[in-house]
Amino acid sequence: MPKAYVFTRYGGPEVEALVEVERPAPGAGQVLIAVRAAGVNPVDWKLRTGYRRPGERGERDFPAYFGNEVAGVVEEVGEGVEGFAVGDEVFGRPVVGGYSEYALLSVDLIAHKPAGLSFTDAATLPVAAVTAYDGIRQLDLPAGATVLITGAGGGVGVAAVQIARARGLRVVGVSSEAKKAFVESLGAEHVPSGPGWTERVPGSVDGVYDLVGGEVLAEAATLLTDRTKLVTAGAPPEVVEKLGGSRVARVRTSEGLTAAADLVVDGSLDPRVTRTFPLERAGDALRAVEDGHARGKIVIEVAV
Known part of the structure; x- marks a missing residue:
């Protein structure tokens, strides 16, 4: 079974765990990707403490996945998906998954990864x-x-x-x-x-x-x-x-993802990834950001 780094309830680092999960199945308008990299952001640990994003409603299901930006390779496509196919290299905001081996993404929050952009750098773009x-x-x-x-x-x-x-x-x-x-x-x-x-x-x-x-x-x-x-x-x-x-008014579409990727490719933007961690050390990656001393971006790289 695939692995994912999750939090089992609201709290501190003691509620985090690397667990085995069911492989997600894409629904209509979704793709399943094999994650190659996941960006780490302050909002990740804040959500673990019970923080709600502006406008967020409803109760969270546990265990809950960490991670809000991923890059990887399309494994399956759901009903009605156009423009994406198995084998495509993509990045975006996960619907399910994050610090995980597999993630579901909506086609509204996904973009093709340019050939000149690494998975690691691509995983820094959807949020940061x-x-x-x-x-x-x-x-x-x-x-x-x-x-x-x-x-x-x-x-x-x-x-x-x-x-x-x-x-x-x-x-x-x-x-x-x-x-x-x-x-x-x-x-x-x-x-x-x-x-x-x-x-x-x-x-x-x-x-x-x-x-x-x-x-x-x-x-x-x-x-x-x-x-x-x-x-x-x-x-x-x-x-x-x-x-x-x-x-800040977030433009949650593929347009922003593509624009950010283009800036990296043309040399205007260097994501400045300063440290990477394997999925097995996702907790260490999160501590590096939660402690508030990280410079640049921290990324979790998932082994193929």
């Missing part, structure tokens, strides 16, 4: 890179403007800095002092986080893309004269709306 792409596009700043990105050293931040730079923006990246060289290597001007960080921001700011939330978001808002240019992926809508900004 597409979230970054959506946020920078939503700000819609003109070339030459300045965008400030909080959490610039994390998975989404790494992509956001590079996408902003590709659009001709000046980027100020806020992160820990330990990530200074890393953030600067992406093309951003670094501002160390911590008390009084807004006083260290060089020059004026035209837009903010917040990936942290909390007090950092509130402090970042004070840097703007036009609060409509405040976008967050780190706080709920009701929090940022009180500050005059908005939650």
Whole structure:
């Protein structure tokens, strides 16, 4: 039986387990893929604690799969699927599966993987890179403007800095002092986080893309004269709306996936995968992100 890394109830790392599961069967409009790589994101451990995404309803079934972005090879196609066939290399958001040997994906949230894109890099795009792409596009700043990105050293931040730079923006990246060289290597001007960080921001700011939330978001808002240019992926809508900004509007279609892949292929975006782990060490991969010290992206690679 195939294996998957799951959580058996809400809680901490003690509720995680690598277990054997039934191989999923694709329904109408779905494909089953053999997973080659799965991206690791903060939302993964947050969901384990009981966090609900904005608008999410209903009870979660246990055991619940970890993982929200995968890349792999199509094994089966469901009824009514067009444009995808067995053997195609694809990536996207799983409906079932994630840190697993097999996953189900809806054709609405899947894209063909370009030949020049590795499975490992492709697995970083559906959540991190597409979230970054959506946020920078939503700000819609003109070339030459300045965008400030909080959490610039994390998975989404790494992509956001590079996408902003590709659009001709000046980027100020806020992160820990330990990530200074890393953030600067992406093309951003670094501002160390911590008390009084807004006083260290060089020059004026035209837009903010917040990936942290909390007090950092509130402090970042004070840097703007036009609060409509405040976008967050780190706080709920009701929090940022009180500050005059908005939650990032996710475009959950294949369009964003393809756009992100094209940026990697043309050299505008380097996913900066800094560590990989086998499926058997999925817990270690998750700890690397949950501890908050990871630079770039962490990916789980599934052996063929």
